[in-house]
Amino acid sequence: MNSILFLALKDLRLLARDxxxxxxxxxxxxxxxxxxxxxxxxxxxxxxxxxxxxxNESSSSVAKQFVEQLQQSSALSIRYMSHDSARTLVGMGxxxxxxxxxxxxxxxxxxxxxxxxxxxxxxxxxxxxxSGYLQGILTQAYFVLMQQQIMNPAKIxxxxxxxxxxxxxxxxxNPETKAVMKRFFSSLKQFTEYLSINGADSSSxxxxxxxxxxxxxxxxxxxxxxxxxxxxxxxxxxxxxLWGLLGVTMAFAMSIVxxxxxxxxLRLRIAPITRAQILAGKGLASFLACVLIxxxxxxxxxxxxxxxxxxxxxxxxxVVCTAVCFSGIVMLVSVMGRTEQAVAGAGWAIMxxxxxxxxxxxxxxxxxxxxxxxSNFSAVKWGIYAFEGAIWRGFSLHDMIxxxxxxxxxxxxxxxxxxxxxxxxxx
Amino acid sequence: MIQxxxxxxxxxxxxxxxxxxFDIYDGELFGLLGPNGAGKTTTINMxxxxxxxxxxxxxxxxxxxxxxxxxxxxxxxxPQSLALYDELTAEENLAFFGRLYHLRGKELxxxxxxxxxxxxxxxxxKDRISTxxxxxxxxxxxxxxxxxxxxxLFLDEPTVGVDPQSRNLIFERIEELKNQGRTxxxxxxxxxxxxRLCDRVAIVDHGKILALDTVENLITTYGGTSVIEAELExxxxxxxxxxxxxxxxHLRVETDTPLEDAMHLVESGVRFRTLRxxxxxxxxxxxxxxxxxLRD
Ligand SMILES: Nc1ncnc2c1ncn2[C@@H]1O[C@H](COP(=O)(O)OP(=O)(O)O)[C@@H](O)[C@H]1O
Ligand SMILES: [Mg+2]
Numbered sequence: 199m200n201s202i203l204f205l206a207l208k209d210l211r212l213l214a215r216d217x218x219x220x221x222x223x224x225x226x227x228x229x230x231x232x233x234x235x236x237x238x239x240x241x242x243x244x245x246x247x248x249x250x251x252x253x254n255e256s257s258s259s260v261a262k263q264f265v266e267q268l269q270q271s272s273a274l275s276i277r278y279m280s281h282d283s284a285r286t287l288v289g290m291g292x293x294x295x296x297x298x299x300x301x302x303x304x305x306x307x308x309x310x311x312x313x314x315x316x317x318x319x320x321x322x323x324x325x326x327x328x329s330g331y332l333q334g335i336l337t338q339a340y341f342v343l344m345q346q347q348i349m350n351p352a353k354i355x356x357x358x359x360x361x362x363x364x365x366x367x368x369x370x371x372n373p374e375t376k377a378v379m380k381r382f383f384s385s386l387k388q389f390t391e392y393l394s395i396n397g398a399d400s401s402s403x404x405x406x407x408x409x410x411x412x413x414x415x416x417x418x419x420x421x422x423x424x425x426x427x428x429x430x431x432x433x434x435x436x437x438x439x440l441w442g443l444l445g446v447t448m449a450f451a452m453s454i455v456x457x458x459x460x461x462x463x464l465r466l467r468i469a470p471i472t473r474a475q476i477l478a479g480k481g482l483a484s485f486l487a488c489v490l491i492x493x494x495x496x497x498x499x500x501x502x503x504x505x506x507x508x509x510x511x512x513x514x515x516x517v518v519c520t521a522v523c524f525s526g527i528v529m530l531v532s533v534m535g536r537t538e539q540a541v542a543g544a545g546w547a548i549m550x551x552x553x554x555x556x557x558x559x560x561x562x563x564x565x566x567x568x569x570x571x572x573s574n575f576s577a578v579k580w581g582i583y584a585f586e587g588a589i590w591r592g593f594s595l596h597d598m599i600x601x602x603x604x605x606x607x608x609x610x611x612x613x614x615x616x617x618x619x620x621x622x623x624x625x
Numbered sequence: 626m627i628q629x630x631x632x633x634x635x636x637x638x639x640x641x642x643x644x645x646x647f648d649i650y651d652g653e654l655f656g657l658l659g660p661n662g663a664g665k666t667t668t669i670n671m672x673x674x675x676x677x678x679x680x681x682x683x684x685x686x687x688x689x690x691x692x693x694x695x696x697x698x699x700x701x702x703x704p705q706s707l708a709l710y711d712e713l714t715a716e717e718n719l720a721f722f723g724r725l726y727h728l729r730g731k732e733l734x735x736x737x738x739x740x741x742x743x744x745x746x747x748x749x750x751k752d753r754i755s756t757x758x759x760x761x762x763x764x765x766x767x768x769x770x771x772x773x774x775x776x777x778l779f780l781d782e783p784t785v786g787v788d789p790q791s792r793n794l795i796f797e798r799i800e801e802l803k804n805q806g807r808t809x810x811x812x813x814x815x816x817x818x819x820x821r822l823c824d825r826v827a828i829v830d831h832g833k834i835l836a837l838d839t840v841e842n843l844i845t846t847y848g849g850t851s852v853i854e855a856e857l858e859x860x861x862x863x864x865x866x867x868x869x870x871x872x873x874x875h876l877r878v879e880t881d882t883p884l885e886d887a888m889h890l891v892e893s894g895v896r897f898r899t900l901r902x903x904x905x906x907x908x909x910x911x912x913x914x915x916x917x918x919l920r921d
Contacts, residue, residue, distance in 0.1 A: 460708055464708060465769070617825050624676070
């Protein structure tokens with residue numbers, strides 16, 4: 199065991215010193231994940247805006263005005279739709295929340311906004327920050343609307359002037375009544391003049407003091423189903439990760455051919471260690487490198503890009519089983535030719551095809567169905583599938599067994615074939 | 626003692642090693658001399674247990690096959706290719722191969738230091754192999770075979786592509802190692818090397834051993850005559866019975882005993898202006914055995 203670990207550490211040290219190899223193993227996958235993640239996410243929405251659905255099923259004009267008010271908010275990206283689609287999209291996590299105005303909901307008991315329906319908000323209870331933010335925006339819009347309705351002194355003064363003129367010129371009102379009315383409206387005019395002089399200050403304090411000013415918002419909890427990716431990074435990081443594993447596979451396959459062509463393998467073979475130990479050392483080195491790359495990339499994904507891990511135990515198993523899988527493939531690729539060029543050529547060809555049909559380029563969920571069938575022959579597909587299962591597909595451990603077994607099988611079979619061919623080379 | 630018995634190795638149609646047998650004695654420096662493709666490397670690889678022969682066997686120190694762990698510990702091999710990790714330093718390479726032979730701690734440090742001195746590369750120990758010249762790589766390749774202090778040492782063309790200084794250093798080290806009592810098997814296609822270093826030489830071609838003996842005996846048996854070429858100062862007396870052919874003042878003598886003949890001429894009063902003795906060498910031996918030169 200000691201010898202195996204020692205052999206493996208030598209290989210890891212060599213990998214760490216290979217700057218070019220490291221690029222393909224870490225930097226390139228990360229760039230892939232970030233690049234495509236950014237492209238996909240910019241298509242969905244402006245990153246800083248809160249994407250919500252607005253469902254306006256109210257016929258009142260005040261509801262319409264309220265929606266117009268929301269529309270002006272730069273903090274929101276709004277899509278209009280029916281109640282059902284809004285619910286579905288929020289439930290899938292595609293939209294942060296929906297805001298619904300409907301006549302069937304009970305009327306808000308607002309004195310000033312007469313026909314304002316209750317504002318219904320549907321949001322995932324886990325989205326606490328967004329929920330608070332959205333309520334703030336709704337409250338603000340509501341106040342603005344209310345203020346427009348009741349607190350426009352110029353509007354009121356104009357109306358009072360018009361009224362006094364009408365009273366003056368009326369021939370049907372008797373002069374005594376006329377006098378009483380003129381006095382009443384004149385003092386009303388004075389009152390509004392007073393208000394406009396003292397400005398917004400008095401009006402806002404008046405509103406805040408008002409018992410019916412708080413907006414009629416009703417919250418509804420919508421739990422998001424986990425089996426949908428919430429951000430594009432949840433798709434591109436498993437992809438990037440698999441590219442990293444392909445990089446590791448090629449790096450180690452090349453290191454095995456180099457050992458053979460340079461003659462260091464000959465030195466290993468005549469040392470007092472067994473062939474099994476040499477091969478186990480190689481296997482362990484590629485296994486550890488795969489695990490290390492997975493852990494690094496997943497840590498960045500989680501800490502920096504907020505990629506969720508719905509099933510941590512499943513993720514750990516996915517890391518281990520893909521590492522087994524690709525360590526086996528290392529062995530097979532390393533014997534696909536006698537020279538470094540032959541192995542590099544054949545190796546990358548196989549890797550690229552596997553990646554193409556396996557969802558390394560076009561994400562699995564966007565593939566046409568015939569391609570999905572084809573993808574079952576790719577180790578990359580099972581790797582991505584297992585990672586997605588643990589990240590956002592919401593697989594239970596039971597759901598994960600199948601992809602994990604497939605990955606392990608691929609690893610064992612390719613390793614066995616690789617070793618058999620290697621032993622033939624040695625004769 | 627190393628016993629090679631009826632060793633045979635075939636790659637498809639091609640016979641690389643064709644039923645060869647020989648013994649190597651303890652403390653001997655044994656040479657395998659032959660052109661490229663003669664089967665030297667294939668023979669060595671079978672002797673160190675890296676390649677299994679189709680027929681025949683190898684036993685080392687009467688103890689058994691070179692594939693047994695106990696035997697392996699006592700064998701060192703410097704492969705013909707530069708079998709080193711380019712991105713590890715000289716010291717790291719030596720330490721790695723030392724550990725493969727179960728050296729640890731102080732003992733390992735001591736042996737690594739010894740090997741670095743042997744290679745004359747102590748001051749470059751922290752540098753990566755990829756920064757070394759061809760000669761330096763050869764020296765480390767050689768030192769890696771010695772780091773675990775083996776009793777039997779196989780050196781497969783250890784001087785290919787090196788500068789004269791490195792070559793001399795390697796020669797000196799090999800002689801040192803031999804003087805310490807080690808058995809050394811040395812392959813080369815340079816006859817000067819075999820002639821200088823080896824106690825006995827096996828001349829191989831097309832997988833067969835054509836001749837095996839000490840250098841002296843090989844030359845005597847297969848070298849044919851030596852040649853004395855001389856310019857005389859003056860025509861000698863009629864009374865002196867000159868061997869060979871005299872044209873003007875130029876004398877040419879073909880003989881098996883050139884030194885004795887030259888001495889005899891001097892004693893009988895012949896004065897030379899120039900004198901050259903072309904002794905037969907292993908090149909001539911190979912030419913006489915195969916009708917081809919060693920290096921084409
Ligand atoms: N792995 C191999 N497969 C096929 N032919 C080989 C292999 N190794 C050596 N040979 C052939 O065997 C012959 C002897 O090779 P080798 O032992 O390397 O010669 P030398 O070391 O004397 O130059 C050569 O003709 C070579 O081409
Ligand atoms: Mg050779």
